[in-house]
Every structure is written in structure tokens, then in C-alpha cells.
Amino acid sequence: MPDPVLQVRDLEAGYGHVSVLRGVSLDVAAGEIVTIIGSNGAGKSTLMKAITGFLHLTGGTVTLDGRAITGTAPEKLVRRGLALVPEGRMLFGPMSVAENLALGAHTRTSATEIAQDLERVQALFPVLAERAAQPAATLSGGEQQMLAIGRALMSRPHVLLLDEPSLGLAPKVIADIFGVLDGLRAEGLGILLVEQDANLALKHADRGYVMRTGHVVLTGTAEELANNDDVRLIYLGAWHGNE
Amino acid sequence: MNSAELLQFVASGLQNGAVYALVALGFTLVYASTGIINFAQGEFFMLGGMLAVAGVRAGLPLPFAALASVVLTASIGLLFERVALRPRRDSGPTVLIIITIGGSMVMKSLARHAFGPNELSLPPFSPGVPIVFAGASIDRQVLWIWGLTIVAVVALTFLYSKTKLGRAMRACSLSHDAARLMGIDTARVVMISFGLAAALGALGGVAVAPLTQTAFDVGSRAGLKGFAAAILGGLGNPIAAVVGGLVLGLLESLSVAFISSTYKDAISLVVLLAVLFLRPQGLLGKSRREKV
Ligand SMILES: Nc1ncnc2c1ncn2[C@@H]1O[C@H](COP(=O)(O)OP(=O)(O)O)[C@@H](O)[C@H]1O
Ligand SMILES: [Mg+2]
Numbered sequence: 001m002p003d004p005v006l007q008v009r010d011l012e013a014g015y016g017h018v019s020v021l022r023g024v025s026l027d028v029a030a031g032e033i034v035t036i037i038g039s040n041g042a043g044k045s046t047l048m049k050a051i052t053g054f055l056h057l058t059g060g061t062v063t064l065d066g067r068a069i070t071g072t073a074p075e076k077l078v079r080r081g082l083a084l085v086p087e088g089r090m091l092f093g094p095m096s097v098a099e100n101l102a103l104g105a106h107t108r109t110s111a112t113e114i115a116q117d118l119e120r121v122q123a124l125f126p127v128l129a130e131r132a133a134q135p136a137a138t139l140s141g142g143e144q145q146m147l148a149i150g151r152a153l154m155s156r157p158h159v160l161l162l163d164e165p166s167l168g169l170a171p172k173v174i175a176d177i178f179g180v181l182d183g184l185r186a187e188g189l190g191i192l193l194v195e196q197d198a199n200l201a202l203k204h205a206d207r208g209y210v211m212r213t214g215h216v217v218l219t220g221t222a223e224e225l226a227n228n229d230d231v232r233l234i235y236l237g238a239w240h241g242n243e
Numbered sequence: 244m245n246s247a248e249l250l251q252f253v254a255s256g257l258q259n260g261a262v263y264a265l266v267a268l269g270f271t272l273v274y275a276s277t278g279i280i281n282f283a284q285g286e287f288f289m290l291g292g293m294l295a296v297a298g299v300r301a302g303l304p305l306p307f308a309a310l311a312s313v314v315l316t317a318s319i320g321l322l323f324e325r326v327a328l329r330p331r332r333d334s335g336p337t338v339l340i341i342i343t344i345g346g347s348m349v350m351k352s353l354a355r356h357a358f359g360p361n362e363l364s365l366p367p368f369s370p371g372v373p374i375v376f377a378g379a380s381i382d383r384q385v386l387w388i389w390g391l392t393i394v395a396v397v398a399l400t401f402l403y404s405k406t407k408l409g410r411a412m413r414a415c416s417l418s419h420d421a422a423r424l425m426g427i428d429t430a431r432v433v434m435i436s437f438g439l440a441a442a443l444g445a446l447g448g449v450a451v452a453p454l455t456q457t458a459f460d461v462g463s464r465a466g467l468k469g470f471a472a473a474i475l476g477g478l479g480n481p482i483a484a485v486v487g488g489l490v491l492g493l494l495e496s497l498s499v500a501f502i503s504s505t506y507k508d509a510i511s512l513v514v515l516l517a518v519l520f521l522r523p524q525g526l527l528g529k530s531r532r533e534k535v
Contacts, residue, residue, distance in 0.1 A: 054420065078426030090421040092414055103414050106407070107426035155426065 004029050005065055005190040006051075006159045012059035013050035019058065020046045022214040023093055028159060028190040033181060035193045035201040035222070037235055038211035043196040045087045047211070048163045051192075052084045053077050065158060079107045085156035089148040093137030097128055100136050100147055104154030107213075114154070121150040122143055124180050142173030149177065159190040178204050198235035202226045210235070244500065247378025252500040258385045258454075259468075260492020261392040262288075265447035266469025267476060267484040268399065269440030274478050275326075275332055275416035276429075276436040279336050282343040283323065285466020286350040287441040290316045291355055291448025292457030295324065296363045313445045319350075322442025324434045332430075347462065352457040365452035388450045394398050395446055399439075412436065444469070464508070471511035474518050477525020486526060 004027035014020040017049065022045045028034045036044050041206065049055045053074040061070045064080055070078070092100050103163050105114045109193040122129040125146040130185055131139060136147055152160060162181075166174045167221055182204060185191055195201035202222045203209060210231060266288050273281040277490050279343045294364075298308025373380040403409040414422040415432045422429050444476055447465070448457065468491065476487025495510045518525060 050458075052424070056421075074420075074423040075426050075428050077426070084424055086421075086424065088422065092417050092421060094417065095410075097415065099410060103410060103422075103425045106411065151425075229274060 003066070004063075005161075006192065007063040008047075010049060010060040011047070011050055011056045011057065013055045014102055015046075015106055019095060020052075020214050021050055023060065023067050024211070024214070024216055025060075026192075026216065027210050027218075030158070030190050031188045032206040033185050033191040033193055033204055035059075035195055035205035035208040036211055037198040037201055037208060037225075037231075038196055039235070040196065041146075042211040043210055043214040045163055046214075048086070050081060050160065075169065078155050078157075081156070081158035082161070083144070083152040083155045084161040085148045085152045085163065085209065086163060087167075089144055091136040091144055091147060091151070092137050097125065097136055097139070097147055098132040099150070100151050101154050104151035107155060113156075114145050117154055117156060121153050123181070125150050132223070142169050142177070145169060145170060145173070145177060149180070153184075157189070158179070159192065160184065161192045161194075163179060163194045164196060166200055174200065198225075198231065245378075249500070250377055250379040252496045254280065254381050254385065255499075256380055256493035256496030257387060258388055258451075258492070259488060259495060260472075260489035261388050262447045262451045262465070262488075263468045263472040263491050264392055264485040264488025265395060265443045265450075266465050266500075267488045269316035269444045270470055270473035270482055271478055271481065271484040272412075272440045272443070273475070274434045275515030276412060277339070277340045277344070280470070281437070281440065282340065282466065283347040284348060284440060284444055284469060285462035285464070286347045286354075287316050287320060287462075288318060288448040288465040288469070289354060289457065289459065289462035290350065290441075292365065292452035292461065293358050293448075294445075295364065295449045295452060296365050296457065297358060298518025309368075309449045312449055315449075316445035317438045319452065321386060321434055321438040323441075324437035328437075329430060329434070339360070347466070351459060358459055360459065362456040363418050363460045364456050367453040382454060382455045384450070384453045385425065388454075390448050391446055392429035396481060396485055399443075402482060408432075408435070411504070468511050471515040471518075475514055475526055479525065483525060487498075490526070520533070 006028040008024060008026045011021050011024045024047055026034065036047065038044055044183060044195060050057060053072050057071060063069065064082055069077060079178060092103065098116065101118060107118065108114050128147060128150050129144050131143065133168060136144065139147060149162070149165065165177055178200065181191060181193070193201060203227055206220045207221050208219065208225045209216045210225065218225065218231065220228070226236070266284060269284045269287060270280060273279065294312035294315055295308050298311050301304055303311065315405060323346055327346050330340055331338055331342060331447055367384045368385045371383050373382045386420070403413065411422065411427045414425060414427060417431050419429045455499055472487040472491045473484050476483035491511060494514065495507050498510050499507050
């Protein structure tokens with residue numbers, strides 16, 4: 001495997017006195033999609049918040065492009081090249097699609113580069129150009145997810161973290177969004193993808209980690225995980241007959 | 244009552260209303276970026292007038308003293324946020340609001356020590372006889388108050404809707420976490436809001452001081468009026484604060500015209516309670532803030 005752009009080692013974090021992550025390690029390299037699967041409450045979103053600096057870390061390290069970012073504030077990590085599409089999207093609802101995208105480029109200074117990236121994002125998600133003037137809150141769920149991803153891309157990240165981008169969306173929209181993620185990987189972006197839908201995640205990912213109660217319990221290539229009996233039984237719903 | 248008299252009351256209402264609007268804008272800005280009510284807002288109004296008087300007494304030309312007072316008060320606002328509030332920002336709104344009440348007491352007593360207990364006066368910006376318009380006589384200083392309020396509102400609206408800082412401020416007012424995800428330094432935005440709020444309060448204090456005198460203790464009353472105006476407008480956006488201020492000023496003035504001057508100061512309390520009971524989102528507020 002090439003040098004990882006994102007490296008997480010023995011990460012421990014939680015909420016107040018409740019510890020949730022109990023030593024999580026993972027790597028993401030440029031140009032790969034790495035997925036984290038696990039059931040509800042396994043600690044996937046907590047891991048995202050810990051990596052992006054929203055939680056106080058009680059142990060472990062995070063390295064981005066070879067530099068330690070452990071304990072760095074979220075607003076500074078964006079400048080270092082880390083972007084998160086959070087659970088629930090966290091769009092600025094009353095603000096227009098265009099303004100949401102502009103906010104995604106808040107840390108950037110070159111107007112030319114911002115304009116180029118806006119064009120690129122609008123090419124990936126044409127609906128964002130059509131609805132540029134509309135308040136974000138008036139978009140459909142799928143469009144909102146596209147906006148959240150587009151907004152994150154406007155910071156020109158090296159690593160993109162996504163927390164359950166497929167949640168509540170129609171299969172057609174999910175296919176569009178994951179098609180875009182495949183394309184971004186081909187351009188060399190490192191993607192860390194949290195998904196509850198393990199089937200979907202393993203179809204698109206190169207490698208994966210399975211989380212349970214704050215631990216990584218299993219890791220391997222997407223193919224290995226998809227063929228693992230435990231994964232098939234617990235996360236892929238093999239007892240319903242595999243799709 | 245003839246139409247000239249009525250016009251006189253309306254002008255007086257809009258004069259006070261403009262000052263309330265400036266103070267209310269300060270409440271609105273801080274509320275937008277922090278979700279708290281800054282009970283020291285009235286003291287920024289007081290400092291505006293007092294520091295301008297002090298500047299004139301120290302020999303500064305009046306325009307320079309007025310400007311210096313606004314700038315100095317803005318710095319006090321920035322410093323107040325940085326020193327008194329930021330260290331406790333994780334303690335929750337109640338603690339922060341109590342700190343603003345404490346800050347207001349400190350500013351008031353420091354002002355009493357520095358400037359004494361007496362009423363002080365600031366010379367008018369443009370000396371001269373009042374201007375007579377349709378039978379009503381309007382003091383030249385009132386035109387200054389209106390002019391400065393309009394300039395402040397236009398500048399603020401421009402800042403809010405057209406600049407990167409303004410966009411970041413609006414993002415912060417919707418969600419600090421989402422704003423931080425964009426790389427916005429929310430602590431800095433909060434501090435700037437306090438600075439702007441202080442500057443607006445001070446502007447009101449400077450502009451009205453030549454008409455009403457000023458003293459170390461004028462902040463509480465100005466704070467109450469500005470707060471009532473902000474609540475009346477709905478604490479939503481700059482325009483709402485201005486509408487709230489003007490409506491409150493007019494209500495007060497018309498109560499003097501049609502009822503009695505005895506109740507003038509009670510109007511803001513009545514308005515405050517009525518809004519909180521009947522229409523907590525204010526005149527222009529939406530019933531709930533939209534969120535995704
Ligand atoms: N804000 C919070 N405060 C306290 N506990 C939380 C909070 N968010 C999540 N948790 C707890 O942390 C654990 C992991 O949650 P989460 O990371 O959201 O799981 P997942 O994203 O895998 O569904 C759960 O037990 C959850 O109850
Ligand atoms: Mg989750």
C-alpha cells in the first residue's frame with residue numbers, strides 16, 4: 001500500500017466521562033475508498049468527530065499527509081486538507097445553494113481557483129447549478145446530500161470523510177452519488193466512508209474496517225470482508241439470501 | 244391635536260426610535276453569533292457618550308472625539324468578549340449571560356469613578372436653530388441621529404449580505420459546528436460581533452448625547468429600550484432590529500401624545516411583556532428558525 005494520507009493510531013475518545021472509542025487504528029491512502037461498517041451505535045460517527053477535531057481525545061494520534069494533527073481544531077484541519085460530510089449533512093438551510101458552496105471555500109483565497117472548483121462541482125452535480133439561488137433547506141434529500149459533498153469538495157481536500165451519505169436516499173440517487181465518489185477516487189482523493197449499508201459500501205470500497213463497540217474487530221480488502229462469514233451474517237443480511 | 248403637533252410627536256418618536264435601533268442592533272448581532280443576550284449592551288451606549296465628552300474636555304475636536312469614542316468602545320467590546328466571556332464559553336448560556344450582567348455593573352462603576360456622578364453634556368454636531376418642517380421643529384442633532392443610523396444600517400446590511408465576513412457571521416448564527424467545518428474561526432466571529440455591537444451602541448450614545456445629556460448611569464435605561472426593541476423585532480436580522488426600534492420609539496411618543504408622559508418609560512416594559520406572551524418570535528420573526 002502507498003503511504004497513507006490519513007493515519008489513525010490507537011484513537012480513544014468519548015463524551016464527557018463516557019468513553020466510546022477504545023483504541024481505533026486505520027489508514028487511508030490517496031486514491032482509495034476505505035469504508036467503516038458497523039451497526040448503529042458502534043462508534044462510527046464518534047470516530048469521524050474525533051478525527052476532525054470535534055471531540056477531546058483521551059489517547060492516540062492522527063496524522064495527515066505525514067504531519068501530526070492530533071488535537072487540532074476542526075476549523076484548522078480544513079486548511080490542512082481534511083473535509084467532512086457530516087451525519088445529517090449540517091447544511092446552512094436558509095442560505096442559498098451558491099452561498100453554501102461559497103462557505104465550503106471559506107479557507108481559500110484565489111478567486112480563480114474557487115471559480116474553477118465551483119465549475120467542477122457543478123459538473124459533478126448539475127442540479128447544484130440549476131438550484132444555485134434556492135435556499136438549501138428547500139432541496140430534496142438527495143440534492144442536499146449532493147450539496148453537502150459539493151460543499152466539502154470546495155475546500156479542495158486531500159482526504160474526504162463521509163458519514164452515512166446514503167441514509168434515507170432513493171437507490172437512483174445513491175447510485176449517482178457513489179458514482180461521483182468512484183470518480184473522485186480515480187482522481188486521487190483519499191475517501192473514508194462510513195456506511196451502515198455494508199453491501200453498498202463494500203461494492204465501492206477498496207478496503208474496509210468493521211467496528212463494534214468502539215473497536216475495530218475486523219479489517220481486510222472489500223472482497224475479503226464481503227466473503228467473511230461473520231460480516232455476511234451480521235452486516236450483509238446473508239440469512240435473507242445474499243443479493 | 245393638529246397635524247403639526249402630531250408630526251412633532253412622530254419626529255420625536257423616530258428620534259428615540261433610531262437610537263433604540265442602534266442599541267437593538269447590538270443585541271441582535273451578539274445574539275446571532277452566540278445565542279446569548281448581552282446585558283452589557285446598554286453600557287456601550289453609555290461609554291459612547293461619556294468617552295466623547297471626555298475627549299472634548301481633553302481638547303479633541305468634536306468629530307474626532309466622537310469617532311475616537313466609538314472606536315474605543317468597540318475595542319472595549321472586543322476586549323470584554325476576549326477576557327470575560329471566551330474563557331467561559333463552554334459553560335453554557337446562563338453563565339455567559341450572568342457574566343454580561345456583571346460586566347455591565349463593572350463598566351458602570353468604573354465610569355462613575357472616571358467621570359463622576361454628574362450629568363455631562365456634549366456640544367451639538369452642527370450648532371444652529373432647529374429646522375422647521377411642516378410646522379414641526381426638528382433639532383439639527385436629530386438629523387445627525389437619523390443620518391448616522393441610516394449609514395450604520397446600510398453598512399451593516401452590506402457587511403452581512405455582501406462580504407465574506409458577513410457570510411461567516413450568518414453561518415455562525417445558524418450553527419457553530421457547521422461553520423467550523425467550513426474552516427470559519429467562530430471564536431473570532433463572536434469577538435467581532437461584540438466589537439460591532441459595542442460600536443453601534445456607542446454610536447447611539449454619542450449621537451443622542453448633545454440632546455439629552457449623559458451620565459454614568461444612562462446605560463440601564465438604554466439597554467432596556469434597546470432590548471425591548473430587539474425583542475419586538477424578533478432578534479432575527481438587522482432590519483428587524485431597526486423596525487423594532489422605530490416602532491418602539493413611535494409607540495412611546497404617541498403614548499405621550501395621547502395618554503400621558505407618565506407612562507412613556509413603561510411602554511417598553513409593556514411591549515416586552517406583550518411580545519413575549521403573544522408573539523415570542525417578534526414582529527418580523529419566523530415562528531421557528533429554519534434548519535436542515
Ligand atoms: N453527543 C453524544 N453524547 C453522549 N453519547 C453519545 C453522543 N453521541 C453518540 N453517543 C454514544 O456513543 C456511541 C456511539 O455512537 P455513534 O458514534 O453515533 O455510533 P454510530 O455512528 O456508529 O451509529 C453510542 O453509544 C451513542 O449513544
Ligand atoms: Mg452515526
